[in-house]
Amino acid sequence: LIDSFNPTDAGELGAREMALKLRKESYRQEAERNGYSDIE
Structure with a gap:
């Protein structure tokens, strides 16, 4: 499995x-702005 691991895949x-982390963060900020605090 490690032998077939492609560096470009890792990138x-x-x-x-x-991207997921940034989108999740922006969702959270949007939620806080809208008054929702239950979104993790």
Whole structure:
């Protein structure tokens, strides 16, 4: 599994992870602005 692991896959995974994190963060900020605090 490690032998077939592609560095570009890791980069793409990292980018996707970062995008998800940023989107989740913006959702949270939007929620706080709208008065919802139950969104984790």
